[in-house]
Amino acid sequence: MATDFSITCLFSETIEYILQNDCLEFSDVLNFSLTCKYFYKAVMTNNALWKRKFFQRWPHLSEIYENNEKDGLRIHSWIDTIRSRIQCRKKLISTLSLMSQKNYRKQELAYADMEEFSLLVRPEVHPFAYHFVVDELTTLVNNSSTDVNLTHQYYARKVLRYLKQKHLAKIWSYFTYLPLEKRILEKGAILISQWSQPDQRVSESQITATLDEIAETTKQVIKARYPNHPLLFASRQDLDEWRTTNIPDNKWDKEGTRQVMNVLCEVLFENLKFHGNSETYYSSENSLIDKVLENRRGTPVTLAIVFESVARRLGVRCEPACFPAHFLLHFKEKYCYPETEEVESFYIDVLNGGKFLTKKSCPRMTGASKCPIAKFNVDQAATAVKVLHHIANNLVIAARRITQLNGRTARFRSALELALLIDPNDIHKMYDLAQFYMQHQMSMNDILDILTQCPLTTDQVEAVFQIFENYEKVNEMIAPIKLRCPTVKYAIGMIMKHRIHGYFCVITGWDPQCNATSDWMFEMNVLDEQADKPFYNVLVEDGSCRYAAQENLIISPIHLCINHDEIGKYFYKYCGNYYLPNEEKEREYPEDANIRNQLLTQNSDT
Numbered sequence: 284m285a286t287d288f289s290i291t292c293l294f295s296e297t298i299e300y301i302l303q304n305d306c307l308e309f310s311d312v313l314n315f316s317l318t319c320k321y322f323y324k325a326v327m328t329n330n331a332l333w334k335r336k337f338f339q340r341w342p343h344l345s346e347i348y349e350n351n352e353k354d355g356l357r358i359h360s361w362i363d364t365i366r367s368r369i370q371c372r373k374k375l376i377s378t379l380s381l382m383s384q385k386n387y388r389k390q391e392l393a394y395a396d397m398e399e400f401s402l403l404v405r406p407e408v409h410p411f412a413y414h415f416v417v418d419e420l421t422t423l424v425n426n427s428s429t430d431v432n433l434t435h436q437y438y439a440r441k442v443l444r445y446l447k448q449k450h451l452a453k454i455w456s457y458f459t460y461l462p463l464e465k466r467i468l469e470k471g472a473i474l475i476s477q478w479s480q481p482d483q484r485v486s487e488s489q490i491t492a493t494l495d496e497i498a499e500t501t502k503q504v505i506k507a508r509y510p511n512h513p514l515l516f517a518s519r520q521d522l523d524e525w526r527t528t529n530i531p532d533n534k535w536d537k538e539g540t541r542q543v544m545n546v547l548c549e550v551l552f553e554n555l556k557f558h559g560n561s562e563t564y565y566s567s568e569n570s571l572i573d574k575v576l577e578n579r580r581g582t583p584v585t586l587a588i589v590f591e592s593v594a595r596r597l598g599v600r601c602e603p604a605c606f607p608a609h610f611l612l613h614f615k616e617k618y619c620y621p622e623t624e625e626v627e628s629f630y631i632d633v634l635n636g637g638k639f640l641t642k643k644s645c646p647r648m649t650g651a652s653k654c655p656i657a658k659f660n661v662d663q664a665a666t667a668v669k670v671l672h673h674i675a676n677n678l679v680i681a682a683r684r685i686t687q688l689n690g691r692t693a694r695f696r697s698a699l700e701l702a703l704l705i706d707p708n709d710i711h712k713m714y715d716l717a718q719f720y721m722q723h724q725m726s727m728n729d730i731l732d733i734l735t736q737c738p739l740t741t742d743q744v745e746a747v748f749q750i751f752e753n754y755e756k757v758n759e760m761i762a763p764i765k766l767r768c769p770t771v772k773y774a775i776g777m778i779m780k781h782r783i784h785g786y787f788c789v790i791t792g793w794d795p796q797c798n799a800t801s802d803w804m805f806e807m808n809v810l811d812e813q814a815d816k817p818f819y820n821v822l823v824e825d826g827s828c829r830y831a832a833q834e835n836l837i838i839s840p841i842h843l844c845i846n847h848d849e850i851g852k853y854f855y856k857y858c859g860n861y862y863l864p865n866e867e868k869e870r871e872y873p874e875d876a877n878i879r880n881q882l883l884t885q886n887s888d889t
Contacts, residue, residue: 298325303335309365312336333361341368343421346488347414356410364409371415374403382438387852387867388762391692391723397445404446417446424482429857434865437851444481444693448700451478455704459668464529466667468603469494469592472572472585475674478701479694485573493576494589495526498596501543501550509542514598525595532618534598540616543597548637551593555579557586559634567681567694570674583610584673586633602664604630605673611640613664668705675702679712688826689848695719762871767878768795771817771833774875774882776854776862778839779821781831788821788829789845789862791853792872799830822847838886860887 302312316326326332338345348358358364378399386396404413420443423436451474458466458474469491477485505512513535521534533540551557560569560580568574575581575589584603590612591601602613612631630640665673679702682695696719702712720727773779775790797804797814804814809832817833824845842859854862861883869876 298322299329299332302326302332305339307336309336309340327362330359330361333365334358337361337365337368340365341418343418343484344411344414346486347411350488351410364411367409367412368415371403371409371412372419375400375416375419376435378403379435379438379442382442383434383852383865383867386438389724391696391725392441392445393720393726394445394449394729395726397442400442400446401449413446413450417443417450420446421482421484432855433851433857433862434855435851437849440482440848444697447481448478448697452704463666464531465527467527467529467592467595468588468667468670469572471667471671472588472674475671475678475701476571476573479567479571479678479697480573481697490573490576491526494592495596497550497555497589498593500554501547501593501597504546504550505543508546512539512542514539514543517598521598522596525598530595530598530600533600533616537616540599543599544594544614544631544639547590547594547597547599548631551590552636557581557589557633558636559583559586565677565681565684567678567685570677570681582674582677583632583634584670584677587612587631588670590631590633590637601631603670605665605669609634610673614639672702672705672709675705678702679715689846691826692723693848762867764870765793765872767874770795772882773819773833773836773838774879775868775872776864776875776879777882778843778845778861779819779831779836780839782835782837786823786825787839787843787845788823788831789847789850789854790819790821791849791868792820794818797830797832803830822849822853838882 302315312326312332316323338348386392389396400416402408404416406412409415420439423431423439424443426436454474458471473485473487473490476490477487502514506515517534525534535543557579559582560566560578563569564582568578569581570585572585572588575585581589587601587603587610591603594601600614600618604611604613609632612633614629614631628641632638632640675698678698679695682691682698685691685694696716699712699716699719702709703716706712717727719725720729771793773790773793775792777790778787779790780787795817797809797816797818799807799809799818803809813832813834819831819833819836821829821831821836822845823829824843824847826847828849839860844857845862850862853864853868855865856863861879864872864875
C-alpha cells in the first residue's frame with residue numbers, strides 16, 4: 284500500500300540542510316517560510332540557518348565577524364542582522380545618490396563634504412554598521428558591470444577612502460598607545476597597506492597567514508637539517524605569543540640562533556626569491572606589505588619587516604636600523620649582555636640576499652665616506668613609528684613620481700595625510716598638504732583641525748598660515764547652461780579619436796571658440812583662425828584631461844570604454860559607443876542629447 288508523503292514529514296534538520304544550499308537566496312527562504320505555520324516557525328527561529336545565509340550573501344564579512352567574536356561580540360539574531368544590512372544599503376545608496384547634486388562643481392572633496400556618511404557607520408546603528416557600509420562601497424567600486432551607475436561608483440570611491448582612513452586613523456592612535464612590546468612592525472605595515480589601497484580588500488588575516496606559512500616552511504627545513512633543534516619542541520602557547528609580541532631576546536643559544544637565521548636567509552632569499560626592486564624602487568607596491576608578499580620584491584624597509592616578522596615567529600629578535608644611505612636589520616646573538624668578542628652584533632642586509640655584515644666586513648654604503656655601522660650606536664634601534672614613517676615618506680615620493688595619471692591625485696593626497704598621521708610634526712608635509720588643498724579649491728578646515736592637534740611651535744603654525752593667507756576659495760556656482768550654436772558639431776558623451784595623436788577620449792564639454800589663455804595657445808601652436816573655431820574638453824584614455832580642436836577630432840571607429848577616474852563625475856552609464864550624461868551634466872548641455880543621437884545614428888549607417 285502506498286504511504287501518503289508530505290514535505291512536513293521531513294525532519295527539521297533535513298529541511299535546514301536543503302535551505303542552506305547556496306542557490307537559495309533570502310527571498311527563497313522567506314517565501315518557503317510563508318507556506319505554513321510549521322515552516323514559518325522552523326525557519327524564522329533558526330538562527331544558525333540565517334547566519335549561514337548571511338555569510339553566503341556577504342562572504343567578505345566572515346573574517347570581520349570572527350575577529351570580533353574573539354573579542355566577545357555575539358550576534359543574537361542573525362535575521363535581524365540581515366535586515367539591518369539591507370536597510371544600511373538602502374540608506375547608503377540614497378545618500379550616495381545626492382552626492383553629484385551637492386558636489387558636481389568641486390574639484391576634490393574635503394572630509395566635511397562626506398561627514399553625513401559618518402552617521403551611517405555609528406555603532407548604535409549596528410555593531411557592524413561600519414563594515415556593512417565599507418563592504419557595500421567596496422563591492423560597488425569594484426563592479427565592472429556595464430549596468431553599474433558610474434556616478435554612484437565615482438563618489439563611492441571617495442566616500443570609501445574617507446570612511447576607511449578615518450577608521451584607520453583611530454586604529455593608528457590605538458597602536459601608538461600600545462606598550463612597546465606590542466607595537467609589532469607587521470601591524471603597522473598592514474595599516475599602511477590598507478590606508479593606501481582603500482578600494483581593495485587588504486586582509487590582515489591573509490597577510491599574517493602568509494608570514495605564518497613562511498615561518499612553517501623554515502621550521503620544516505630546520506627539522507630536516509637539525510632534528511633536535513629546541514624550536515621544534517616549542518609549545519603552541521609560546522609560538523602564538525611570539526607572533527604578536529616583540530620578544531626581548533632570542534629564545535635559543537648562540538648555535539641554535541645562528542641555525543635559525545641561516546635557514547631563514549636560505550628560505551627567503553634563495554628558495555622564495557625575495558629581492559629588492561631596484562628597477563622601479565619607488566613604485567608604491569614596493570612599500571605595501573601585501574604586494575611585497577605577493578610579488579616577493581620590495582624596498583629594504585618592507586623586506587626587513589618581512590624578515591623580522593618571520594624571525595620573531597621562530598624565536599629570534601631582530602631590530603630595524605635606519606642609516607642615512609641604507610636600511611638594515613640589527614641582530615645580536617644575545618641582547619641581555621653588552622657587545623663583546625663573544626657576543627657580536629650583526630647587520631642583515633635584506634637588499635643583498637640577507638648578507639650578514641659586521642663593523643669590519645660592512646662595505647661603504649653609496650655616498651658614505653665611512654661605513655655607517657662603525658659610526659652609529661648599535662643599541663639605538665629604530666622605533667616602529669620611525670620605520671613606518673620611513674615607508675610613508677617613500678609613498679609620498681612614489682606618488683610624486685608616478686606616471687600613471689589615473690588615481691595620482693588621490694594617491695598623493697593619501698600619502699601626505701598618512702605621513703602626517705604617523706608624524707604630526709612633519710612641517711614639510713603640512714606645507715605640501717596645505718598647497719594641495721589650495722590647488723584643488725578645498726575647504727581648509729581639515730588643515731586647521733590637523734594644526735590644532737599637532738604639537739607645532741608658534742612659528743611653525745604661523746608659517747603654515749602664511750601659505751594660505753591670501754587664499755580665497757572659489758564659491759561653487761551652479762554650472763551655466765550652454766546652448767548650441769551651428770559651428771559646434773559634436774556633443775557631450777561622444778567617444779572620439781584624435782586625428783593627429785591617435786588617442787581615444789570622451790567629450791565632457793565644448794566652447795564655440797577656444798577659451799584657453801594666450802600663453803596656452805602659443806605653447807600648443809594654436810593659430811588665430813583655429814582659435815575662432817570650437818574646442819572640446821575631453822577625458823583621455825591615459826587619465827589626462829585635454830582641450831582639443833574640433834578639426835582634430837573624429838567619431839571613434841570602434842566601441843571602447845575610456846579608462847579615466849573622472850568618467851563617473853559627468854556620466855552615469857556606458858552605452859557601447861557613447862556615455863550617458865548624469866543629471867548635472869545633462870542640465871548643463873540640454874540640447875546635446877538629440878545631436879548626439881543623430882550623429883551616432885548617421886555614423887552607424889555609414
